[in-house]
Amino acid sequence: MIKVVLADDEPLTRAGIRAVLGAAPEIVVVAEASDGRGAVDQVQAHRPDVALLDIVMPGMDGLAAAAEIVRTTPGTGVIMLTTFSEDEHIARALGHGAGGFLVKSGDPHELLAGIRAVAGGAAYLSPTVTQRVIRQLGEGGTGRMSRAARAREQVGRLTPREREVLALVGAGLPNAEIGRRLHVAEGTVKVFVSAVLRTLEVHNRVQAAIVAYEAGLVDRS
Structure with missing residues (x-):
């Protein structure tokens, strides 16, 4: 069972999201909040698998x-949910350690897929957000080349096994699937992922996936 804490200051929005999540028998909303402070309190009380947070809330915001x-x-994965898709929100959300970013206007199936992915230890960006991130990464010029060089230098610090793990993280696979691909236990994958994040000096799997993309470990097609 995937336990979720839902935080949004609009009751109707919470009701709609709760209805979508109710269609998935393995997902249960264990608590709700109308502001960021309440979300933190509910997460600390219930220790859910995923916290689904609106960005714009009164008092303490979602970020x-x-x-x-x-x-x-740290055992709770964070997904940011917003009507906004500006780059500054994406960058700030990723910088704050969010493992997923969804826009409210997206397909309800994206919401379910995102919760399942983040609960499984993977990162998830809605297709709209992914397109914006990839477009930024694909911009030409010396900035693009310097990022690639930096990423290759970061990846060069990893062991061969850690590079394999990073490539699969970059492909968006959860820990369980990575374990199956590499024929190791899921707990071992978690140890490898933690080591990769520490060596790359990044805060979360999304940032690690970007490094993998820049270093050429992920198919760009």
């Missing part, structure tokens, strides 16, 4: 709540 949840309850 600040995400940062505190990542710091105090």
Whole structure:
């Protein structure tokens, strides 16, 4: 069972999201909140698999709540949910340790897929967000080349097995699938992922996936 804490300041939005999640028998909303502070409190009380946070909320916003949840309850994956898709929100959300980013106007199936992915230890960006990130990465010029060189230098610090793990993280696979691909236990994958994040000096799997993309470990087609 995937336990979710849902935080949004609009009751109708929460009701709609709760209805979508209710269609998945393996997902259960264990608590709700109308602001970031409440979300943090509910996460600390229930220790859910996923915290689904609206970005714009009164008082403590979703980004600040995400940062505190990542710091105090690292076993809970964070997904940001918003009507906005501006680059600054994406960058700030990823910088605060979010493992997923979804827009409210997206397909409900994206919401379910994102929760399943983040609960399984993977990162998830909605297709709209992915296109924006990839477009930024694909911009030409010396900035693009310098990022690639930096990524190759970072990847060069990894062991061969860690590079394999990073490539699969970059492909968006959850820990369980990575374990099956590499014929190792899921717990071992978690150890490898932690080592990869530490060596690359990144905060989360999304940032690691970007490094993998820039270093050429992920198919760009």
